[in-house]
Amino acid sequence: MNEIKDVSKSNYKWVGKRTRRPDGPDKVTGRAQYGDDLVLPGMLCGKILRSPHAHAKILSIDTSKAEALKGVKAIVTHKDIPDHALLEPPFGPVIADFYDITRNVLAREKVLYDGHAVAGVAATSDRIASAALKLIEVEYEVLSHVLDPFEAAQPDAPVLHEHQFTNGVTPAPEKPSNVFRVVSTERGDLEAGFANADIIVEREFSSEPVHQGYIEPQALIASASEDGAVELWTTTQGHFVIRGLCSRLLNIDMSKIRVTASEIGGGFGGKNNLYAEPLAICLSQKSGKPVRMVMSRSDVFRGTGPASGTYSRIRMGAKNDGTIVAAEAEIYNQAGAFKGSPVGRSLDSFFSSYAIENAKATAYDVCVNRPKVAAYRAPGAPMATLGAELTINEIAEKLNIDPIDLRLKNAVQDGGESLCGVKYGRIGLNEVLETVKSHPHYLAPLKANQGRGFALGYWMHGGGLSSVNANLLDDGTVSVATGNPDIGGSRSSMRVMAAEELGVELENVKPIVADTGSMGYSHLTAGSRTTFATGLAVINSVREIIEKLRALAAKKWEISVEDVTWEAGQAVTHRDGFESLTLKQLAGMATKMGGPIAGHSEINACGAGAAFSAQIVDVEVDPETGLSSVKRYTIIQDAGRAISPDYVEGQMQGGAVQGIGWALNEEYFYDDEGHLLNSGFLDYRMPVASDLPMIDTVIVEVPNPNHPYGVRGVGEPPLIPAPAAVANAVENAIGRKLGSLPLSPPKVLKAIETGMPRES
Amino acid sequence: MSKYLISANINGDEVDFACYADQTLMEVLRENLHMTGTKNGCGSGDCGACTVIMNGRPVNSCLVLGAELQGADIETIEGMSKGNELHPLQQKFLDHAALQCGICTPGFLNMAKSLLEKNPDPTETEVRFALAGNLCRCTGYDKIVRAVLDAAEEMRTTTS
Numbered sequence: 001m002n003e004i005k006d007v008s009k010s011n012y013k014w015v016g017k018r019t020r021r022p023d024g025p026d027k028v029t030g031r032a033q034y035g036d037d038l039v040l041p042g043m044l045c046g047k048i049l050r051s052p053h054a055h056a057k058i059l060s061i062d063t064s065k066a067e068a069l070k071g072v073k074a075i076v077t078h079k080d081i082p083d084h085a086l087l088e089p090p091f092g093p094v095i096a097d098f099y100d101i102t103r104n105v106l107a108r109e110k111v112l113y114d115g116h117a118v119a120g121v122a123a124t125s126d127r128i129a130s131a132a133l134k135l136i137e138v139e140y141e142v143l144s145h146v147l148d149p150f151e152a153a154q155p156d157a158p159v160l161h162e163h164q165f166t167n168g169v170t171p172a173p174e175k176p177s178n179v180f181r182v183v184s185t186e187r188g189d190l191e192a193g194f195a196n197a198d199i200i201v202e203r204e205f206s207s208e209p210v211h212q213g214y215i216e217p218q219a220l221i222a223s224a225s226e227d228g229a230v231e232l233w234t235t236t237q238g239h240f241v242i243r244g245l246c247s248r249l250l251n252i253d254m255s256k257i258r259v260t261a262s263e264i265g266g267g268f269g270g271k272n273n274l275y276a277e278p279l280a281i282c283l284s285q286k287s288g289k290p291v292r293m294v295m296s297r298s299d300v301f302r303g304t305g306p307a308s309g310t311y312s313r314i315r316m317g318a319k320n321d322g323t324i325v326a327a328e329a330e331i332y333n334q335a336g337a338f339k340g341s342p343v344g345r346s347l348d349s350f351f352s353s354y355a356i357e358n359a360k361a362t363a364y365d366v367c368v369n370r371p372k373v374a375a376y377r378a379p380g381a382p383m384a385t386l387g388a389e390l391t392i393n394e395i396a397e398k399l400n401i402d403p404i405d406l407r408l409k410n411a412v413q414d415g416g417e418s419l420c421g422v423k424y425g426r427i428g429l430n431e432v433l434e435t436v437k438s439h440p441h442y443l444a445p446l447k448a449n450q451g452r453g454f455a456l457g458y459w460m461h462g463g464g465l466s467s468v469n470a471n472l473l474d475d476g477t478v479s480v481a482t483g484n485p486d487i488g489g490s491r492s493s494m495r496v497m498a499a500e501e502l503g504v505e506l507e508n509v510k511p512i513v514a515d516t517g518s519m520g521y522s523h524l525t526a527g528s529r530t531t532f533a534t535g536l537a538v539i540n541s542v543r544e545i546i547e548k549l550r551a552l553a554a555k556k557w558e559i560s561v562e563d564v565t566w567e568a569g570q571a572v573t574h575r576d577g578f579e580s581l582t583l584k585q586l587a588g589m590a591t592k593m594g595g596p597i598a599g600h601s602e603i604n605a606c607g608a609g610a611a612f613s614a615q616i617v618d619v620e621v622d623p624e625t626g627l628s629s630v631k632r633y634t635i636i637q638d639a640g641r642a643i644s645p646d647y648v649e650g651q652m653q654g655g656a657v658q659g660i661g662w663a664l665n666e667e668y669f670y671d672d673e674g675h676l677l678n679s680g681f682l683d684y685r686m687p688v689a690s691d692l693p694m695i696d697t698v699i700v701e702v703p704n705p706n707h708p709y710g711v712r713g714v715g716e717p718p719l720i721p722a723p724a725a726v727a728n729a730v731e732n733a734i735g736r737k738l739g740s741l742p743l744s745p746p747k748v749l750k751a752i753e754t755g756m757p758r759e760s
Numbered sequence: 761m762s763k764y765l766i767s768a769n770i771n772g773d774e775v776d777f778a779c780y781a782d783q784t785l786m787e788v789l790r791e792n793l794h795m796t797g798t799k800n801g802c803g804s805g806d807c808g809a810c811t812v813i814m815n816g817r818p819v820n821s822c823l824v825l826g827a828e829l830q831g832a833d834i835e836t837i838e839g840m841s842k843g844n845e846l847h848p849l850q851q852k853f854l855d856h857a858a859l860q861c862g863i864c865t866p867g868f869l870n871m872a873k874s875l876l877e878k879n880p881d882p883t884e885t886e887v888r889f890a891l892a893g894n895l896c897r898c899t900g901y902d903k904i905v906r907a908v909l910d911a912a913e914e915m916r917t918t919t920s
Contacts, residue, residue, distance in 0.1 A: 689889075
């Protein structure tokens with residue numbers, strides 16, 4: 001069942017209505033062109049040779065036999081890609097170190113994970129390219145490796161980067177370390193807080209790396225021309241970002257690279273990064289032909305993503321009345337082969353739903369011999385939330401307080417701030433928690449072997465850089481071009497907002513995702529920023545058109561523009577003797593009375609809102625096999641305002657199901673040599689339709705005051721509390737403490753037989 | 761390596777193509793015939809994105825060889841709508857917002873069409889099990905299952 005609780009009782013023509021998406025017909029008929037669907041004349045097939053070792057020195061690469069194979073047109077190794085200097089401190093929250101990026105794109109001195117790209121080949125056919133890969137001779141010296149972040153942080157662990165010394169510790173270390181940095185945030189007096197506590201709960205947690213699991217593998221075509229220009233077609237969450245990265249990495253003028261985003265078959269953060277693009281550009285430059293590169297599913301698992309695996313410790317103290325007086329957290333985030341795990345977002349995610357006077361969180365960014373981690377839907381948050389929320393539930397149980405009441409007692413209020421100091425404006429946390437408390441699911445009885453879990457998640461949404469061009473056409477229709485790939489219905493929400501502003505029918509607005517040559521910079525479709533930030537730019541652009549239309553009507557009527565208003569798609573004046581002019585009439589006269597009408601907006605959107613997602617889940621555990629089945633699931637989330645409720649619900653449902661997979665099934669298996677054993681969907685077990693019930697949603701609408709329609713963003717929060725909620729349900733079903741994801745049947749069975757009982 | 765010359769019936773049209781012995785139906789459709797509505801998610805029969813209907817049965821086209829197709833009847837997503845009229849399943853996928861990124865959609869539509877041909881009145885559980893070989897990472901399946909159930913109801917009403 002899906003409900004909407006609109007706190008502000010709004011009344012719009014299109015906003016909040018269930019409308020069909022503009023790109024829908026192309027996607028149900030097979031017309032939509034994804035990364036792998038474009039064909040260019042004369043195009044070559046590109047393939048990547050990947051490391052067979054988890055950690056090894058590259059002694060030599062001999063490509064001569066492969067080059068001699070008929071049909072092979074170009075080969076690239078690290079020698080063909082420029083090197084870059086190592087980034088120096090201070091380091092920002094998000095690190096783009098081209099020293100690392102160039103080495104991740106193609107290994108130089110060492111290979112750092114099974115599947116690390118070593119060379120690229122372009123040939124006239126798939127078969128010849130595959131044959132050429134086998135003819136490339138690479139000599140390795142195998143080194144010992146480490147896969148676990150906690151083990152990798154120990155002083156005797158094999159070191160990936162001899163030049164890396166831990167940042168953020170004093171005294172400065174003398175030995176290189178896999179720990180790139182230690183970051184922390186703190187408020188109040190932690191020890192005084194614990195001294196004041198009536199009870200203290202302390203627990204350990206771990207979570208495995210999980211892949212974003214988009215169904216469309218990375219795929220692209222690069223075409224370099226004789227004059228140095230590069231055309232790139234790729235499946236990405238940010239074609240402007242890809243342009244910038246390729247330009248800097250390959251030393252090509254930014255204006256010479258034009259990137260077109262294909263339709264994107266899922267990303268979830270995993271398509272924010274560079275992988276094969278620079279190789280394909282180099283292969284095209286060398287061969288003079290367009291080069292298509294498509295990853296196999298095995299390439300995707302071995303070479304891209306995942307989210308960080310983690311080890312964490314949580315300690316929380318509370319008074320007997322439920323007031324949480326102290327909270328401390330520590331987390332080791334696996335970064336993969338290169339620094340840059342989402343430590344900042346982990347810190348901010350532990351306790352930021354609560355007003356805890358004394359709190360501290362510390363995070364370690366740890367390199368291990370696995371693929372470099374990529375963003376995955378609320379990067380850093382679900383794994384921090386796992387420990388914090390399970391600990392809070394244990395406090396509630398120990399104090400015999402309802403877990404929602406405990407949270408209401410400690411909930412952060414309007415004007416409060418997150419643990420990292422992010423200031424909240426108007427937030428919907430109380431409304432979300434009150435909705436949980438009265439929800440039929442929360443009050444429903446459970447059956448035998450079932451447990452109910454609950455968890456709360458927090459996310460501060462993104463704003464940032466967005467550009468929009470809106471053009472009024474002669475027939476009165478409007479094209480709205482954004483620079484954001486449409487990953488889950490953003491064209492629909494852009495169209496809704498534009499049509500709402502203009503007061504016209506949806507069919508009169510055509511949303512477009514434009515290429516990098518056509519308009520100003522737009523940041524990634526990521527961080528739940530697009531409907532908020534790019535939406536603001538759409539509204540600005542359309543309002544500029546409306547201003548110009550008012551001026552045009554004033555000119556036509558020979559009256560002052562102040563006397564013209566825009567109402568329901570028409571220019572109107574209160575003065576007598578003038579008949580309103582429709583958008584269509586004005587569009588028809590524009591070119592004859594001054595010229596074409598367009599609006600554009602280039603912004604750095606600020607004021608994105610914080611949002612909270614609360615989740616209730618019932619899990620049934622088979623006591624004989626340890627198999628956990630989700631029986632009922634309800635998501636209650638503040639979306640600010642749902643522009644397109646169908647797609648808001650879709651985000652909530654999809655995010656929660658990713659969390660179910662994270663909690664119950666998904667993990668990587670490696671052998672003793674560090675080879676990934678399950679690089680396919682058969683053994684990397686994502687949830688399927690028969691695993692699941694319907695996923696109920698309640699959209700709570702507490703509008704964000706910094707957006708004309710109150711948008712907060714919706715994509716990240718639904719994943720954040722899901723692993724914690726599911727784990728809590730399994731704990732309650734079997735009466736044992738569980739802290740190590742995934743809760744696979746053998747692990748649950750072992751916990752039933754020998755696990756630590758829950759204290760009452 | 762020599763090629764096989766094959767004549768098959770694709771979406772009601774006789775189509776001739778030449779393919780290598782190791783080329784899959786998915787490759788033939790996508791690479792030889794440029795019918796890219798059939799999607800490649802894994803190439804190993806684990807995701808269902810390349811599902812087409814072969815001689816009345818749903819198959820992962822990445823697990824069928826092109827050389828096996830002499831005289832075969834193949835239905836792909838490109839043949840699902842009739843002229844400009846969408847199939848009820850296509851309509852319902854749009855009405856229920858049963859797609860986000862859309863990459864898995866052609867496979868789901870073909871699998872659901874096969875289900876409803878065999879079982880015009882499936883329960884929710886039957887729909888879920890029929891679609892269990894098709895992965896979707898965006899939707900959590902809720903809206904897909906609703907769309908299929910709603911399409912089944914509409915198709916029963918219009919045919920009875």
